[in-house]
Amino acid sequence: MKIQLITLLLLTLGFDIAAQQPYLSREDYRDKVEAYSQLLKQQKLKTMASSEARKIAHTGFLPKIDISADGTLNMSDLSAWNEPLGEYRNHTYQGVFIVSQPIYTGGALNAQHKIAKADEKLDQLNEELTLDQIHYQSDAVYWNTSASKAMLQAADKYQSIIKQQYDIIQDRFDNGKISRIDLLMISTRLKEAELQYIKARQNYTLALQKLNILMGEEPNAPVDSLYSISTPSEPVKVLSLGDVLQQRADYASTEVNIMKSQAQRKVALSQFNPQLNMYFSGGWATGTPNLGYDVSFNPIVGVNLNIPIFRWGARFKTNRQQKAYISMQRLQQSYVEDNISEELSGSLTKLKETEEQVKTANENMKLANENLEIVSFSYNEGKSNMVDVLSAQLSWTQAQTNVINAYLAEKMAIAEYRKVTSE
DSSP, rough: HHHHHHHHHHHHHHHHHHHHSSOOOOHHHHHHHHHHHHHHHHHHHHHHHHHHHHHHGGGGGSSSEEEEEEEOTTTTOTTTTSTTTSSOOOOEEEEEEEEEEEETTTTHHHHHHHHHHHEEEEEEEEHHHHHHHHHHHHHHHHHOOOOOOHHHHHHHHHHHHHHHHHHHHHHHHHTTTSHHHHHHHHHHHHHHHHHHHHHHHHHHHHHHHHHHHHTTTTTOOOOEEEOOTTTTOOOOOOOOOOHHHHOOOHHHHHHHHHHHHHHHHHHHTTSSOOOOEEEEEEEEOSSBBOOOOOOOBBOOOEEEOOOOOOOHHHHHHHHHHHHHHHHHHHHHHHHHHHHHHHHHHHHHHHHHHHHHHHHHHHHHHHHHHHHHHHHHHHTTTTTSOOHHHHHEEEEEEEEHHHHHHHHHHHHHHHHHHHHHHOO
């Protein structure tokens, strides 16, 4: 009764400690990586710059005001600075302001504004693509670190299994019940297990350092517990190709690029259309030469009209050139759609196959556990030889590795599907 109470107490205490230990979830790690990412910050600044460029393009529709001034001095006649009225003076000056307003520019202003809007939208979509890549990278690093930790734990357990068998064989050898060959064989396997543990520890340390660096922490900073690689994954929602295309930023970029090419065509053709501008100017200026007469204000209102007549067929050639660019963008859209379709099909296949891999690997692990137990017991009872024990141990560690790799493949398949569907 006392033993049962002590066992229950220890189990309860263990559960309490596990419950209090904080976990760094995949979602929390993704948020930390996103907050630290230098690439994402650069892309955000690029988006902000393109937003300002769009605003600059809009100013092309508004009136412009310019002021200019200049003066001259004849250095060869410095004495003629302030002669009587009607006499030559050695200096001139003028100041002019101009208010201009484009009336019709052949569609260039509208098209340039559309291009600026398209560039802004493209940068926004590139920001989404960068975010998708960051999310995928963070998921990959997170689960790779979790898998490395599982490998380390498996190597430690494997080492304990070999050490336990080694102690039994050493004791039997000391009592003269077995030959030295069995002791040498298990000793060799123990060293192999130690080497395997050292390699697993190195891989886990490197993975942990990468995990920290990606979220902006010191490489060797302590990390909260990660979720186990065998943690059940949330079921994914299978989407059709049409739904995925609506969510993918790279496909949306092809639509924007087509619209941008159409706007560029209008800009290129605008030079062959009439141009109409109106302006108002005024200012003060001396005569040339300056004879000292009173300087008066001279307001001027003007209209400028330019109509291209003949350009040796340049308009038609430019039109064909720009249409070719638009067709290239349409073909690029089809190419991107095919790539997305391929990625979606591949990710769905991986989801299905990795699920089967996990199931089979777990079944194999159960068999390897049972086999190791039976063979070890049989050897200790003198009913099997050391070769059988070593073979069972090797099968066990391979089965353990296969389970971890299967779970990692499953997690990476889910991460890839999320990237494909831009979740």
